[in-house]
Amino acid sequence: MEALIPQVVVCTDVRRDTPDVKTFRILTPDGKKPFVNIPGQCAMLSIPGVGEAMFSITSSPTNKEYMEFSIKKCGCLTEWLHMIEPGQQLTIRGPYGNGFPVDTALKGKDLLFIAGGIGLAPLRSVINYCRDNRADYGTIDIIYGSRSKDDLVDYKEIIDEWMNTPGVNVHLTIDREQEVWDGHVGFVPNYVKELNPDIKKTVLMCGPPIMIKFTLAGLKELGFEDTQIYTTMELRMKCGIGKCGRCNIGAKYVCKDGPVFRFDQLDELPNEY
Amino acid sequence: MNRIGVFVCHCGTNIAATVDVHRVAETLGKEPSVVIAKDYQYMCSEAGQNMIKDAIREYGLTGLVVCSCSPRMHEATFRKAAASAGLNPYLVEIANIREQDSWIHKDIEEATEKAVILGRTAIAKVQLNTPLTAGESPVTKRALVIGGGIAGIQTALDIAEAGFEVDIVEKQPTIGGKMAQIDKTFPTLDCAACILTPKMVDCAQNDKITIYSYSEVAAVSGFVGNFSVKIKRKARFVDETKCTGCGLCTEKCPQKKVPNEFNLGLDNRRAIYIPFAQAVPKVATIDPDYCNMLKNGKCGVCAKVCGAQAIDYKAQDTYVEQQYGAIVVATGFNPINIDAYDEYAYSQSQNVVTSLELERLMNAAGPNGGTLLRPSDKKHPKTIVFVQCVGSRCDDSRGKGYCSKICCMYTAKHAMLIREKYPDTNVYVFYIDVRTPGKNFDEFYRRAVEQYNVHYVKGQVGKVVPKSDGNLIVYGSDLIEGKRLVIDADMVVLAAAIEPDKSARSIATMLTASMDTNDFFTEAHPKLRPVESPTAGIFLSGVCQGPKDIPETVAQATACAGKVIGLLVKDKLTCNPCVAHSDELMCNGCSSCEKVCPYGAITYEEKGFRQPDRTTKMRRVAIVNEAVCQGCGACTVACPSGAMDLKGFANKQIMAEVDAICL
Amino acid sequence: MSVNNEFRPKIVAFCCNWCSYAGADLAGTNRLQYPADVKIIRVPCSCRVNPMFILRAFQRGADGVILCGCHPGDCHYTSGNYFARRRMTLLFSMLDYLGIEKERTRVEWVSAAEGAKFAATMNDFVDTVTKLGPNRRLEDLRCKN
């Protein structure tokens, strides 16, 4: 199979998560998952004529029925995607990237997930993977924040499933007070400090750059090492196969060597992201 | 996803006879974004419109295509229907399958195929339509009239009559304009002053009218309904509120050698003066170029004699800022400078005069108190030669290409008046053609020829040679008789062409109103909108738009007032939403768009843009005033970067139409 | 040539809303026939027509493009057609310079009252383009298969 020729898939379900995030369920025309993947990997979705773009696979590999993508409306292609209806065929190619080391470095560890806004999308597949292989991991803490209650992606799943999984602690926060909200209010970096997590945990983090910056500083203050913290990058990936020349940070290609990096690896790279 | 509804009209058999409307609806129904496609006998009927409205509500349509007659016919109808069902009216497109399809083709197959393509084209466009809302802007209920001649006076009076405030700006010390200098009017021969001066007085007394005499427009900004105008009030060194117009100062002023411009320099006035007896406002003005006090501080006579203590040598130019909803241009005309016509010896002999000078020479208030005497030696002229078309219908750079329109008639008037008052005078008129279209005009001209025995000579004057005794030898040719004429004349009168006042050009620039190559203001449409400038809110009155006689001027002035009133009675103006829009991220600020905008709708602004490196860069960008833009789209093509686009006819939309047609 | 007998050109006509589009309507009202190969795009003024639209039409397979506007001096917006006239003159001259058949492009001034002229113009233009045959020199091969 030629790497650049995509396969056709059908979007079987579209669900609105937040005012600007929708989750798309994707299957091959004969009802199968398009391919097998590792949590944290990406795939190239495309609407022919509109363009191609890379998205994190949001569903867990343990989900054998379908694949899901949570996508925020922020550009030309995503605007189109937000307009499609179930039954629409798209094309996909992938999976791309390294994914999180769920079967190696993370195995047996206490995990701390930190996410902001749509940054939950790539982590969601890891969280669900870990929940489905609960015995392989230690405690799971999830700190997730967004602008408002409406902007929390997968709110229903978080409440109904994650919070009811033994050994999983979910800490939600929103940026500003809201009448319908009786939970924590405040920015993620501050909340992380308030919660003062055990520094033996391994951190998986994803969110807007500004959140990453302050949370990272906060974690280091608490005593975390770079080698304990993973993040996943979002740079312009075009071909997905490390050839088109766009997504490199220094000598590393995000689409091939990433998108998951440990912070000590990132430290080695030039500051061009 | 777009949800388009397609409705195909039978128009009885008008469409259905040549176009297979079912097939059109069926085919278009299969287009990806179309959710409903129907055909019906008369889409414009109430039932048809209800069908559309129901579909909009039921299917949540995001766009509507009606395949029917020309959009010029029923676009408004279907837009209204859409709006009443909650769909933005600008999300409606019409495919013209009647005038441009069923009526011009006979072959059903061919016509049906074309109808489908036209339908697809409309679908392609409507998918890219964006909801548009007509904007509104308030109207300042005050008008400005630039120029206080008969045109400006009439327009101002009519607007004031309707109850709106009007300001007249006149650059001379008095209103009245050219008509005030004229003696009698054709074809009735009634006295110009007798019919003009009451109107001047009306202006002065009307509490809705403010006259800014001895003033000029200095700057204009804003747009239709919301102009802001800066008026420069030139220092007249006499307090208008105190001066009683007694005229004592003008008698006592020692500076007597100032050419009197009201009499075209044929006599002199003082350095402090009132242009003429019926001037409005009747206030003295000091001419700073001649006043000894102002020039070297030695005199002060007028201040001494003024009982009202109105003289103020220290006066300065002042400025008034005022808001207007509409601006009327009534800047009028002047005879052209005929110095270049050396063959007529105008600059060599005092006895060669222009028609307007003759007007003053014959006027009771003129230099000779109404007796016609020739300037050089104050003798009664016995032979007078009139030369027509001096600078009119001229094909070289000395004159104008157009006909000045009024000369034939005023020359007939002059000839007749002279023959009437001095029957012993021989009067010759050299003409190219005599043009007398107008009520009672030809009768008037024939009276001059038949009753008053004026010698009309079809032909041209080749040369006028002054003699030492002040007489003039006129060499001419008679084309009808085919002979050369040599006339020993006492006076020669030249019918000089008229041209727009020199100030008109700068005013047009300030108003962004367009002018033709002769500096006459262009009208919005030569036939259908003759009193409006293409620039919204600017109206044209009188000769500034083109040569006219007095009745025409007054007619246009009143028409113009009607248009102004029509604007001022509105509280708000609705703007055409299909206007140009500049994407400031793409705009270079190069000014190409501004140059092709006929309405002056585009201005520029320095704006800060955030750069990727988080600094701010200042850039000049175009801003379209949506209230002024009429949506022609000239700017969209002039723009090299593609920043300028036209709502409703966007680049993308037209390209989509092209694609759909060529598919 | 038998090929040419079957060849039906694709013609795009850009018509000014205020004159030629109405002229086309009048042609319809008077039942004056012209070939169905002509498809009209309504524009607010001839000055709205960007050279890019014309090239786009050729790219997509048009065989001829005609632009109709108000007679010089009669522009609804006073000056639009004067600008259009200069732009199109230069564009057509450039196309000719590149060796693209100049007969494939045309500008005509047709007023709202000239239905007959509109029909006659279209008949003539379709005729000319039919004789030229399909547009080859400014085609985009990708659009052909």
Add this chain to the structure above:
Amino acid sequence: MYSIKKEALGSLLAAIGAKRKLYVPADNAGLILFTPYADGVSVNLSRNPDVSAKDFFFPQVENICRFKVCGKTVDVIDNREKNEDFVVFGVRACDVKSFEVLDNVFLSEPVDGYYKDRRDHSLIVTLACSKPLETCFCGTFGIDCAAPGGDVEAYACGDSYAFRAITEKGEAFLAELSLENGGDEAVEACKAKINEIKAKLPLSDLTTEGFGGGKTKDLFNNPKWAELSASCLGCGTCTFVCPTCQCYDIRDFDTGNGIQRYRCWDSCMYRDFTKMSAGQPRPSQLERFRQRFMHKLVYYPENNNGLFSCVGCGRCLRKCPQSLNIVKVMKALREDD
């Protein structure tokens, strides 16, 4: 080793061209471009062609696939062009090296089938550079222009051309042509002469010292980048003439009867190259300019066992509108030490 007289080159090319598609360097508007061989083509072997040979394997534009969209359904059709065997004649040592550089990118996993197919169908006849120019610095990267490699090596020696097969494919190719043996001595003489000239080239002393894998930290934040990039226009000339630049873009074109997805050359010098809806990691020409040279001199060697992705062909020296080039960058960055 085989040898032919110079005059016989025409008939040799004709013989090759009769069997396979053949490309030769030929005159075109003052340039030398690889041109399909045909009667009347003016073959010019005097210097390295102006545009690199990468176009044969990584063409400016190529179709990836076509989509047929009908309503909500999408069909994917692989409509790439079928390749036939072809011969490129007169490729120089630098361009031959560039194929290795490109191979490392396109033939690494996942293999780019479009590229591979073209490589497989090609046969490269190289030509030793008798007269390297002032813009040449292939020696800097360990390339010997007197031993160009490829499938078959050719030498212009005096009044004859000598050919030597390097690969089996080349051997078979030469065997087909039934040439006369000989020319070994002439080639040695020719090589000696080339080496003599090489030593005199103005750029002969340029070395890669200070560059290579692992040098990111040393070079990335060098203040010189700002001045070096100041007059860069951001055009893509250097990248398009470069034999090793391989950035590409994938775009869709709506043909009206299907969506054509194609790949075309792209350039890291373009300002929207890395622009995305989420941001722009290389916002100014400085970052873009730096990326190009860092890639050639540091990133690529780091990922490819020290192989530089510059082959010293000198085309960017010849073609840059504002006389910027990699040599200047290398020298400037080194000055600091």
Add this chain to the structure above:
Amino acid sequence: MQELIKKGKELFANGTVDRIIGWTRGELPYDREIRVFRCAECFEKDFVYDAFCGANLSKYLIEESGKEGKIGVFLKPCDSYSFAQLIKEHRIKKENVYAVAIECYGKCDSRALADSVEDAIYWITDNGPELKIDTVSGAVVRNTYDYMLEKCAACKTKKHAPGCDETIGDEGEKVDDCTRFDIVAKLEAMTPEERFAFWRGELSRCIRCNACRNVCPACSCEHCVFDNPASGISQKAAADSFEENNFHIIRAFHVAGRCTDCGECSRVCPQHIPLHLLNRKFIKDINELYGEYQAGENPDERAPLTNYTKADCEPSVVYKRGGKN
């Protein structure tokens, strides 16, 4: 050149400018780079003005004049028109630029010169009418005038556009016997088939590197239409003959009436496409149809495409005009 250096130092010394943009030696004997000099010393040391300084500095002033301080620039006659045109289009902030008009007697086409020599060049001595070229196998001599840039061989004027702050040397005159339209006229006289073949031959070499656009002072758009995906044309490598034609037609059209004929497009084209022939066609048409017009010459004059007269010719003039059919 000494005069220029003296002037530059003086401008630094009296505080007129805080930097000067000019030419400097590049890597190769005939390379001239563009540099912004920030001090009198480095200016004196590195500034060069000679037969190889063909590059037009005007376009850099768009960016530079937006910065703080005042920049000095030396303008050759043809560059001064670009400069004046950019001021007219409000792209250059004149108040931040001190422009010195300098003489030019034609610049050398360094590529053609280098290609005329078979061996590697390591030094060139400019002896006015002669260039002495030292190569690895000895010296050769070339006549300077045989290797002029096309734009210089067909120079239109040695006179500067108005708007420079001072002039060094004597102001030149327009070139009376300018030959710049000769080839355009020759093309016009061909049949459409010949013209089509000619342009296909030229434009098919285009690799869409965008050097012509990026160097062009008239192509100063913040965002080029061709970088807009909505333009419907590939931003990069031209996919087929249509795109090659389309890009060059639209580019020429967009600069029509604004192009000063500075010749940079042809100078920089790596594929030797005579792009100036497209621009000159527009200039020639404009001159013939709408009266002589030189972009940048008159700051108040309207550009031909943003102007009109009622008596303009009809587009049908194209059908009637010259050329064989």
